[in-house]
Amino acid sequence: MAHQQDQETLKVLHECMEACNHCYDACLKEEDVKMMAECIRLDRECADICGYLEAAITRGTPYVAELASVCAKICDDCGKECAKHDHDHCQACAKACQECADACRKIA
Template identity: 50%
Template sequence: MKSEKTNNLEHVLIKCIAACETCASMCLQEDDVKMMVRCIMLDRDCADICTITARFVARNSAHAKHVMKECIEICKACAEECGKHHHDHCQHCAEICRECAEACTQWMNS
């Protein structure tokens, strides 16, 4: 049976995947898409690493902590980039990415 901490982490990872996918899609609809390229790329990277991390955590992989380190790094980078843009979807994504990085850090330290 999974711990409450693991269940919460999985929930946050899924929220982060959704926020990043939404942000990337919304960024592609902005007037100046070229200005959003780095944001879109990090959104996609973040969604992918959160997906892999959630899968490793769910199956209690011995490699989960290795993947988790990369997940934290990419979530922080995505939060920083999204935080630079005034769009609501970017600000929301930045908030969720920070939450995800924090949840991953707490899980690693437990």
Template identity: 55%
Template sequence: MPAPTSRTRRDNRAVLDALSRCVAACELCADACLDEEDPKMMVPCIRLDRDCADICRLTAAFIARGSDHAPHVLKECIEICQKCHDECAKHKHEHCQQCAAACQACVEACKAYAA
């Protein structure tokens, strides 16, 4: 497989940026959920945050190196980001709302990249 050209890197920038922002938002949300009054109630959110951050990291790595497996990982990333968005959107905490927004932006960027 040929090395990525500068055009390919430029085309990847939007999705890589969205994935990076999603990782940061999910990590922040998971940590902030632990400080909520009833962290036990936040367990589904924390678990999805962690899964989402991990799949976004992996997806970014696959895309950045031009892996032939990136499309498969990208599909899973879209699914998990959507689930994380849906869970975080249920909560009124600012960190959850910010995470939901980052996940939605990531879903949109990943779908655009996949198209």
């Protein structure tokens, strides 16, 4: 990947990780936490893989394409789940996940 593309991808990954972490925290404070369980679980999965891929790219791992493919799948799943909920934090997370999934597919 070109250096500029790396920077853009790293930015999108980091923003998605932050959005998922915020959504995770906010979902835990919702009145019906049980209803938010799948959203919370996927927020954690997504934040973790985005953070890992971000670190892997900066390390120059030879597994970027494979990790990006997995990241895109998790971002898609998280985004779809978050989109089901009307909370602002879920909607923002869904948008960040979609952007991240698209960026990951470009390098997968």
